[in-house]
Amino acid sequence: MLNCKQATALMSQGLDKKLSTPQQLGLKFHLMMCSGCRNFSRQMAFLRQGCRQFPSQHD
């Protein structure tokens, strides 16, 4: 069973490479039960979007 610390590391890694099937399943299972990590996951996606838009934001 994954804990939140491991789940966050996996979510981050998932942004940089394809996770293995056991990793994906473990993560899915953890996210079903953990609202903190679900929020974390959504926030990671938001960070990525923000970074892509950042250079064109002129003061």
Place this chain on the structure above:
Amino acid sequence: MSRNPYNTIPGNCYTVKMEDLPATSNNLDDDLASMRRDMLKFARLQLRDEAAAEDVVQEAMAAALGGQKQFANRSKLKTWVFAILKNKIVDIIREHARAPTAAVQDEIPEDAYDDLFDERGHWLDDTAPTGWGDPEHSFSSRQFWQVFEICLTRLPENTARIFMMREMLGLETGEICKELDISETNCWVVLHRARMGLRLCLDERWFNSENLA
């Protein structure tokens, strides 16, 4: 503000087809000026040195424009200019970091975020991430982008550089690590810590602060 409201994803040259976006300017000078602004913003954060940023952008623009005729459209030119810029920045980072592996990996210590979790590795009651509502709404706020920049700047230098190469230029970790001569595992560790730091910073300074309108 950018003159072209659609011109918002310059770093992401590898996946976004700029030619699919509506063109609002037919003027090459305007395009180049806006491209230059985007690059400067990126280079400034990467190098944290105004003069060096100006120089590197100047060189990249000159190198790219030397071959201007080859470009069928301006999105290709932009991709090319950013690729040159990236290479120049990588060279500068290499010159500055004699032992990048040790330096980069320890910038944010391994135990930096241990406080967020209990001994079993679960979020504590007051550290579990709470929802950010509809965070994309913040993209239209000028103050939000100022906070975003502050948070990026607060990351340690090399950590921020690797993070930006990954997230703003959209480079693969394999490519970044090879260029900087660090292992891919170290690269993931650095990126993860950068994301943890940036998330916490935005959480504290924006999403859970009174700045949020």
